[in-house]
Amino acid sequence: MARVISVFLPTWPVDRLRRQAGPAAPPVEAPLIIAGRIGNRRIVTAVGVASQALGLRVGMPVTKAQALVSGLHIEPADPQADAESLERLALWILQRFSPIVAVDPPDGIVIDSTGTDHLHGGEAAMLDALVGRLTFSGIAARAALADTCGAAHALARWRADPVFIAAPGTVETVLAPLPFEGLRLPPAISSGLRALGFTCIGDLLGQPRAPLTRRFGPELCRRLDQALGQISEPITPIRPADLVEARRVFAEPIGAAETIARYIGKLVITLCETLEERGLGARRLDLLCHRIDNRIETVRIGLARPVSEPARLRRLLCDKIETIDPGLGIEIMSLAATIAEPLAAKQAVSSQIETPEPDLSGLIDTLANRVGARGVYRFAPVASDVPERAVCRIPALAESTGAGWPDHWPRPARLLPHPEPIETMALLPDHPPNWIRWRGVRRLVRRADGPERIFGEWWKRDTELAAVRDYFRIEDEAGERLWIFRAGDGEDAATGSHRWFLHGVFG
Incomplete structure (x- = not known):
């Protein structure tokens, strides 16, 4: 089943302007509006x-806005700049x-997330990461995920706070209480429906289509069917101008x-030839299989x-063939290097002089594409004495951070995600527990x-x-060695609660 994300940017022109102006932008707490013209009116x-x-509010005359708010910042509208920036954000x-x-x-922005959510830890984690990254960048965003583009569009604007996930097969239920504007209808149609006594989308679901079409034209039923998934609404993916891509159309x-x-295999060979001509290597590949029913199956x-x-790229892509549902047939296949970087020069190494370092990138690529990129990593030390802050995850082949592991006291092989409380009996302030x-x-x-x-x-x-x-560091009667701590110095209550915790297990 298809899954679609709709991202709604409620204050996009203002956010775009602030990001473009940088330090010169008005403070966030300062009132700011964007003003444009409709005919002779400035709104x-x-x-x-x-x-x-x-x-x-949007649509208000600028003169009224100035009368209501003193010290109002007014900037001219630039729809072209907004559209170009929105396209860059989509890329x-x-x-x-x-x-x-x-x-x-x-x-x-519309995103077809079918089959890609597992790469980000699931649908909820994917939405949280997307909205979180946008918010961190100073862009207000709400996002919704549903079975259809129309339903996701409506939910993002009328239900998400800041995210909303509609369970598969619940489109009618979640759309029913929403207003007609969620169907992307012209204002005249929405007003006409309310004049007839309809109040929400749910009132339209059981109505005969012929009278609605005669009164409002085909647009109302078309939008309703798109939201319910009864007719397809293909998403045409955006592509950068310099994208390296290979494409095959089948008779x-x-x-x-x-x-x-x-x-x-044929697409990979064509793509790699183009990459080598430009001195590039692929860091991310997207295979798009266009089915004859206007659905697109993707592999990333x-x-x-x-x-x-x-050979390596073909093997990684073919490992994902089982995830492709060809339906009634695939008529177009395209392979694109959505992230390409310059290839690093390699120096030939003579086996008689020195042994070349093993190349683990092939193994890491195989594992990462099976379990997700977040599932393959290594630990690196961080300059901190607090144990839970003294380690971080970095990509498996990332360069060394330059920090070293603490060596003045032994550290456990396994650190718990969070210190777990334990019961103890100990003589304060400097003695270890007798039991835990x-x-x-x-x-x-037995030992400490x-x-x-x-x-x-x-x-x-x-x-x-x-x-x-x-x-x-303690050792129990079974020989298991544990790492425990007391919060506080055992004397002054200001230094901690004096409760005991277990934080790690030695190998």
């Missing part, structure tokens, strides 16, 4: 969040989230896995390093070493100004 075409709180999403992304002017639709694999693979080797109870199991302490005192990072949080942890 408000976009308002910021601060302006909305003061009662300013950014294309490279990071999904192979099929299209602009939904004037303030939206007869294909569907067999062996045939798909054969043409993948990522690579740890720029690659232009046809962890996860319901009581353990006698410590304490190792770790102070809080007062420059990060005020609450850590006087915080102290005393860590002990």
